[in-house]
Amino acid sequence: MSNASHPKYDQHYADGKARRGGCPRASQSEPSLAPERDVVALVESTSQGRVPALVPLRYARMRASPFAFFRGTAMIQAADLAAGPDSGLRLQICGDAHLMNYGFFASPERQLVFDINDFDETHPGPWEWDLKRLAVSLVLAARGRGFDESAAREAALRLAGTYRRRLAGFSQMSQLELWYCRVGFEQLLSEATDEGMRQQLNKVANKARNQTQERLLPKMADLGDGGLRLRDNPPVIFHLDDHDSPLAACDDWLGGDSKAKIQRLLNCYIDTLKEDRRELLQRFRLVDAAFKVVGVGSVGTRCLALLLQDDYDQPLFLQLKEARPSVLEPFTQPCAHGNQGKRVVFGQRLMQATSDLFLGWTQGADDRHFYMRQLRDMKAAPALETFSNAEELASYGQACAWTLARAHAKSGGCAAEIAGYLGQSDKFDQALADYAQAYADQVEKDYALFDAAARSGRLPISQA
Incomplete structure (x- = not known):
């Protein structure tokens, strides 16, 4: 079914086109x-409330490359985007739509x-913030793989064009068609x-198909005299009762x-x-848990990995993950859900085509908020280093843009307005490619400041 000939569609499209007057595509x-942008201070501020002994590991992972730094600093780009142009079309967005937050499940x-596949920062906001974060991550990824700047720009242009064309197609679908798409x-x-x-897709899909609960069991747990126990590998995974763990050194979370x-x-x-899912989960018992x-x-x-088993000792792995306020919240509107875990679940269910059977939320006695989902169940995504040439990376960027357009069309109900703003020419595509290259330059400058703070000792870096 097409909405393109409906008077309401024409009006919505025209409304979106009119928004160019207040926010030109160029x-x-x-x-x-x-304003008053202090990169190192911003990074330090987001370490507040985390397990202190794990902060050096966070910094070490961020220090791996400008792309890794970008992954760990969504709050910096959110503040910068809030100071820039805004089309005025707001909807539920991902908030951290970089290249590595997509995959199979x-x-x-x-x-x-x-x-x-990651909604920790989901919140209402301008749709273009997601697209800009994705485009910058693609340029950074291209540079990180050693591809030249013309290839990086071409990848960003293809990403923008794919989003624009797919969004135009989604704008002509009925709401039910979008919901089922x-x-x-x-x-x-x-x-x-x-x-x-094609080889990349097949490889990642085969990996995902092998990430079942049964196959995960021997990788993560050992059978001892007391039954199954998750395998320790500190500082990545460890038990809460381990007196030598990073948590025991500085944090009494969950206590004795x-x-x-x-x-x-x-x-x-x-x-x-x-x-029905409540009934299903009550047929499992908690066997073990580890940070x-x-x-x-x-x-x-x-964050916890939880191992449960049913009466026949078959496994179910769940992940409990802390939900902190979205980095978008200071620049948009307060959380409307009363629980940050519920915010994540709401955004994920609204934006994804289909969501985890066991997606839900909870709250601790210390008022920390969490969401829960299955751990690694048929989940897989390509690693950056597997992209051997610019064509593969650009094609992957287009796949991400396709699914982002679908997510925005589904979550906002205003695809026709976005389509009207974008138009049919490549004017927005060129603007987005310009932005992505320029902001990638800024990320590299920010990374240099971060790296200098690490070398000076201001930011502690883990050697593990």
Whole structure:
């Protein structure tokens, strides 16, 4: 069904086009910077409330490259974007839509879909903030792989063009069509024209298919006299009762009776699930839990890997992840959900084509907020180093732009307005490519300041 000939569609499209008067598309090319911008102080401020002994590991992961630094500093770009142009069209956005926050995972029907897979920063905001973060990450990735600047720009142009064209297509769908629409593995494979990209997709999809709960068990747990126990690998994964762990050195989170407190977190979480899933989860018992460090930007936040088993001792791995306020909140509006974990779950369900069967939220006695989901269940994404040429990387950027356009069309209900603002020419594409290259330059300058602070000893760096 097409909405293109409907009078309401024409009006929405015209409204979006009219927004160019207050925010010309060409104005999106210049990166604005937040006033009184202190990069190192901003990085330090976001370490507040994290496990102190893990902050040096966070900095070490961020120091790996300008791209890694960019991954860990969504708050810097959010502040800069808030100082720049704004089309005025706001909707639920990802908030951290960089290149490595996309990948394959299983739908509840066990079909592989490609989608955004990280929503820690999801919040209402201007749609173009997501697109700008994705485009900058693509340019940084191209530079990190040693591709020349013309190839980086071409990748950004292709990303912008794909988003614009896909968004125009989604704008002509009915709301129900959008709700049911998803980007599946077979769709991506059928549209991949580069053989290298096809090989990449097959490799990542095969990895995802092997990331089942049963296959995860021998990788993460050992069988001892007391039953199954998650395997320690500090500082990445360790038990809360380990007196030599990073947590024990400086943090009493969950205290002595940790298992009982984790069970209370579980009980609270189960109440947020749909009734049938609540019934399913109650057929599992908690066997073990361990602190698990994840990602780059999340290092030092409270995260647990939970091992559960049913009556036949079959495993279920869950992840409990701390949810802090979105980096977008200071520049947009207060969280409306009363729990930051619920904010993450709401944004994820609204933007993803299909979400984890066990996605829910909870809250601790210390008022920390969390969300929960399955751990690694058929989840996989390519690593940057696997992109051997610029064509593969550009094609992957286009896949991310495709699913971002779908997510925005679904979450905002205003695809026609965005399509009207973007138009049919490449004017916005050129502006976005200009922005991505210029802001990537700024990220590299910021990284140099961060690196200097690490070398001077101001920012402690872990050697682990």
